[in-house]
Amino acid sequence: MHDTASSCAHDRFAAAPITRVVADAYTIPTDAPEADGTLEWNSTTLVVAEIEAAGATGIGYTYNDACVVTLIRQTLAPVLLGEDASDVQRLWLRMQRRVRNIGRDGVAATAISALDCALWDLHAKRQQLALVKLLGQARDRVPVYGSGGFTTYTDEQMRDQLTHWVRDDGCRWVKIKIGSDPARDPARAQCARDAIGPDAGLFVDANGAFDRQTALRFAADVATQDVQWFEEPVSSDDLAGLAAIRRAAPPGMQIAAGEYGYTADYFRRMLEAGAVDVLQADASRCGGVTGFMQAAALAHAFHVPLSAHCAPALHLHVTAAVAGLRHQEWFHDHARIESMLFDGAPRVADGCIAPDLSRPGLGLELKRQDAQRYAA
Numbered sequence: 001m002h003d004t005a006s007s008c009a010h011d012r013f014a015a016a017p018i019t020r021v022v023a024d025a026y027t028i029p030t031d032a033p034e035a036d037g038t039l040e041w042n043s044t045t046l047v048v049a050e051i052e053a054a055g056a057t058g059i060g061y062t063y064n065d066a067c068v069v070t071l072i073r074q075t076l077a078p079v080l081l082g083e084d085a086s087d088v089q090r091l092w093l094r095m096q097r098r099v100r101n102i103g104r105d106g107v108a109a110t111a112i113s114a115l116d117c118a119l120w121d122l123h124a125k126r127q128q129l130a131l132v133k134l135l136g137q138a139r140d141r142v143p144v145y146g147s148g149g150f151t152t153y154t155d156e157q158m159r160d161q162l163t164h165w166v167r168d169d170g171c172r173w174v175k176i177k178i179g180s181d182p183a184r185d186p187a188r189a190q191c192a193r194d195a196i197g198p199d200a201g202l203f204v205d206a207n208g209a210f211d212r213q214t215a216l217r218f219a220a221d222v223a224t225q226d227v228q229w230f231e232e233p234v235s236s237d238d239l240a241g242l243a244a245i246r247r248a249a250p251p252g253m254q255i256a257a258g259e260y261g262y263t264a265d266y267f268r269r270m271l272e273a274g275a276v277d278v279l280q281a282d283a284s285r286c287g288g289v290t291g292f293m294q295a296a297a298l299a300h301a302f303h304v305p306l307s308a309h310c311a312p313a314l315h316l317h318v319t320a321a322v323a324g325l326r327h328q329e330w331f332h333d334h335a336r337i338e339s340m341l342f343d344g345a346p347r348v349a350d351g352c353i354a355p356d357l358s359r360p361g362l363g364l365e366l367k368r369q370d371a372q373r374y375a376a
Helices: 002-013 067-080 088-098 107-126 131-135 155-168 185-196 212-221 239-248 264-272 288-301 312-319 332-341 368-372
Strands: 018-035 040-053 056-063 142-148 173-177 201-205 227-231 254-257 278-281 306-308 325-331
Touching (some): 018 067, 040 067, 040 107, 040 332, 056 107, 067 088, 088 107, 088 288, 107 131, 107 288, 131 288, 131 312, 142 312, 155 173, 185 201, 185 212, 212 227, 212 239, 239 254, 239 264, 264 278, 264 288, 278 288, 288 312, 312 332, 325 332, 332 368
Parallel strands (some): 142 325, 173 201, 201 227, 227 254, 254 278, 306 325
């Protein structure tokens, strides 16, 4: 027994050269037209990365254009092949250096994010642990807020969606999109408040559609509706504007942003500027599990709560491990896709999602046959 246990331990900690790196894109139609204050879309593209080493396969993903596949296959895979899959931090730095002249933000950051998540998934699987246990568990369950209320929805569609999240899923908060038609936004916010009642939290997201004066006018118009969260009232690049709106917003209305943060440097600048009451970070954009933990550490150091943006199945284990987390976005589009294409995708119960500790790594497995019909 001792020899067998020693052999298993040796296998888990022995070097594991990476033998294969693959990436594929899947474009999934939405179940209805979707739009926010600055964009309209009828489909969403999921880019899945897989890394093989020592007989195990790690999986990660991001939501972006299919061009990410080419960057992974041609530019980042050669940086990883032959390297020890256990050296996750070192490989993250190698990938960052490889894209120095390409530009670390945007497409490159999302490609690295998918690969970093795959490396962490692989590392945890080789230790035969759920990823949250490898990272160090901070909480058993992760609170979520229902997120949708697209500007393309009728009032009836929005009411049905929000009511379901509060009544059936037990969500404590919901979020709607605004900004497509500023004159109509206060009435939509009132419709949302009427649907969820006085006790649930109401969030709004302008996706940077407003200028400063329009954002402040909207904030004043909905002051009586107890809007607790105003996300990206102006562009997230306008840190001074976010800070100004934060200072002038009605009492109890928090300003949130950060979903377009691709590096720790950006999050640091946002926090130093006093631009947000709540920092958002997205592991599918900001450098994977590694980058998300950096963002969480920065938020914790600035005494600012953290909220995870979108991709709930990808975030589940790292959000259960970091300090200072307030909640995870249960984004309609991504939650739907993840339940369709991944075994092990979480489900909401009593307003929370919880990692399945019996499943190693991220606990996800791609439903390849189901996914193939959406191959880009």
